[in-house]
Amino acid sequence: MSSSGLVQIDGLSPIKKEDRKTSKVMLLFPPEWVPTAPYLALPSLTAVLREAGHTVVQRDINIEMYDHFFTMEFLIWVKARLGMQLKPLQDKEKAGTLTDRETDQKAVIEQAYAVDVFDLAERAEDAKLVVRGERFYEAETLELALNTFREAMQYISAAYYPASLVFYPMESNLGYRPGVSKEVFACLDDEQVNVYRDICNQLVLPSVSKEKPDVVGISIGTQMQLLAGMTFCKMIKETFPHIKVVVGGNVITRLQEELPHHERFFTDVFDAAILYEGEHALLWYIEALNGQRALESVPNLMYRHADGVKQSKEVYTEKTAALPLPDFDGLPLDHYFVPERIIPYLATRGCYWGRCTFCDHGQGYFDQYRGMTAQHVIEQVTALRDKYQCKHFLFSDESYPPALFKKVSQLLVEQNTGIKWTTLIRFEETLQDQAVWDLAAKAGCCTLYYGMESANERVLNLMDKHAKKSVIQNNLHQASKAGIWNHVMAFYGFPGETKDEALETRQFVIDNQPVIHSVELFYFVAYRHTPMVRNPEKFGITIHKQEEYDLPLDYYYTLNEPSTLSCLDAMQMCEEFYKNDFQPWAVRVNSREHVFLYISKFGTNKLPQIYAKQQVAVGAAEGVSGLVTWPVSQSEGEDGMSRVTSHDVG
Known part of the structure; x- marks a missing residue:
């Protein structure tokens, strides 16, 4: 038993094959992470769920986002967003009611609006070909491609002022502190700076609508992913209230003492959180949703109850040698920014x-x-x-x-x-x-x-x-x-x-x-x-x-x-x-x-x-x-x- 009162268990009895009820599960990996290789969380979870007979759709929204950013379609959409923001600022300037912050915003937008978006988009799309092909190994060409990505991110940032969206990933800043709950909740609904709301509308929600999963799982491994991951959770839960949304990952585990004090996460953002290792805990949670286990028997689980947020007192540790081979099927392995x-x-x-x-x-x-x-x-x-x-x-x-x-x-x-x-x-x-x-x-x-x-x-x-x-x-x-x-x-x-x-x-x-x-x-x-x-x-x-x-x-x-x-x-x-x-x-x-x-x-x-x-x-x-x-x-x-x-x- 640990000092926190948690008890380690060897696991729950498996459901017999003939008695299994299967579900459709969508697993999402949110931005920001490096766009050079898959992250191991989803393939590890997918392997266990598929082995148990569940249908799994896994989506690396991180690489999909960068792939989407550097397209003609998205950059023209950004141009239109800039224009919609610029007009009311110009009107306020004529009326003499522009604030100092709005003056700065107007200057940033005007500079971006003057960019030749067609030229930028063509160079960005070619830059993706560079990082995915033989020109990658020409250092000067690669450097130019990476600088084009940075230029495009600066252009996109202007439409989400005062957010700073950058390439290299994991260094962006929406202006909200992920360590302050009231700022996290405010960010989730901020349509001005929260670029992940648009990513969710353009990439995530259409996929959820098409696939119709019973459960959506989102892996939040880094503090940088917290705002994007929580944004996806909240928007999915609002749009598809019948779908169960569960979160997991290292950051969720590290915040396990704080989460029960913020019941709003469990009412407005997600339905349950999985702590520590997640492969079998997620499997058993799905079985509990299917009525094949008692929810309170599932280890590593934190969930909302009539009496408030509850956490399982039992922790399951995975037996590494017994786990199936990670399953990358369904991930866009040829879309990462590497040749x-x-x-x-x-x-x-x-x-x-x-x-x-x-x-x-x-x-x-x-x-x-x-x-x-x-x-x-x-x-x-x-x-x-x-x-x-x-x-x-x-x-x-x-x-x-x-x-x-x-x-x-x-x-x-x-x-x-x-x-x-x-x-x-x-x-x-x-x-x-x-x-x-x-x-x-x-x-x-x-x-x-x-x-x-x-x-x-x-x-x-x-x-x-x-x-x-x-x-x-x-x-x-x-x-x-x-x-x-x-x-x-x-x-x-x-x-x-x-x-x-x-x-x-x-x-x-x-x-x-x-x-x-x-x-x-x-x-x-x-x-x-x-x-x-x-x-x-x-x-x-x-x-x-x-x-x-x-x-x-x-x-x-x-x-x-x-x-x-x-x-x-x-x-x-x-x-x-x-x-x-x-x-x-x-x-x-x-x-x-x-x-x-x-x-x-x-x-x-x-x-x-x-x-x-x-x-x-x-x-x-x-x-x-x-x-x-x-x-x-x-x-x-x-x-x-x-x-x-x-x-x-x-």
Whole structure:
């Protein structure tokens, strides 16, 4: 039993095949997420539901949205929306009643309205052909295509003023804070800024009307997806009140303490929420709706009852080796913004290290780390390769265990699987043999993403990472020598870190730049479910909870010992790094998956063509305008739990 009073169970008895009642289920994945590969949540849920005999329609609205945005049809529609907004503003200007905000809005709309929309649309549609075809591998052409996407997003933003819709995804801003419930509810009905209302009207509601599902499930993995996901829920529930709407995903699990205090979510937005892992919980919820189980017996479930919002006291943990192969059938695998299919795959759940004091990834799982055997991994990857004619894989594990890393590499080579792959990994003493890295590269490992966090060993020990600086350096040099692309993540401002210790991290990155092919430097964030926030006095911090932030995923904090680096200091140092030091790492391509494919194509981690031209030395560069910095670290669980953080991999 956990401290919250929840009890883990082994599961419910399956319904006999001859007694099953089947339903039609529509599963939706909302914006914003990267448009380069499917997200694993829907295929994992789909596989279990289809195995039980249910009909499943799965829709990746994220990629459908971007595909829709960059069309002649939608951009002309935006032009008409701009014109409808401009006329009343011009009338108010003539009447002398224009407010300052409306003056700014009018200027933005007039600038956008002057754009040649036919030219923009033609370039945007060609840009999609670039990212999906052989021209993708011409770095300058790809850069132009990505800049066209950014230009189109700026044009679209003008019609939703003052919203900022951007490409790279996951950085848009509607002006509402997802951590404040009253702003979330206000955003859902805001037809001016909430672009997802139009996406729902144009892409989602027609599909729901056509398919006529009994249940709609929406996976909300990141805080960035919260507004879009909740918008879809509310509009579906309003338009089709007879359809049951259920939500799940990592963010829903993290908000499980707050949701019961906002019954409006369960009356106006959705009918039920699934916490933790969702495959069998969703199946059993559907069976309960069909009268084959008692609703209160379904684990991992939160739902509205006559007495208020109720949560099951039982939690079901999936048996990873017993789950069916993820089912991607029905997803638009050739519509992602890449020239080769990329499939995500997960061999483990949870983190084998699981000790980092700043990390809250474990909140998405009720149980400890679980994994499959290396042979099972190879069998499933091979099956996915053959079924979907795909040779590129994202191993989306929290942090790939060293023993599995070695064994999987060995089996991939022995069985001549012929795939290319990338994953997240820890710096480990057990990985200091050059032969390990050479074997991984021979097995198709192209890029690796490391949570270094700091290059100072005292700070690493405070974090409970216990990595040695010499090991970090050896791993980087050996992986680079093998031809693997190294992406390093670090952050400033861990409580107790001094400025000199933070500068040590900066200097380490600069000194090792030849073997660090890309870098991501952030500042410490006090995520609410971390060991640090649960025991702030132990780490010398004071947590400040703000009443209006009633859906918090992180907290503002101050240091009890002012001689160490403050949050504001860390933010400033981070800004200075990107202004003064980052240019040698500035790449012209858009995402990790794009770099992954470049290395797969050219067979080397030496890719000068994807970097911006360096005009000054390291440590003295000006900021690089218009170039892409790396997004925050991304991994996802097979249960559909997204891990989007600023700085960690175990």
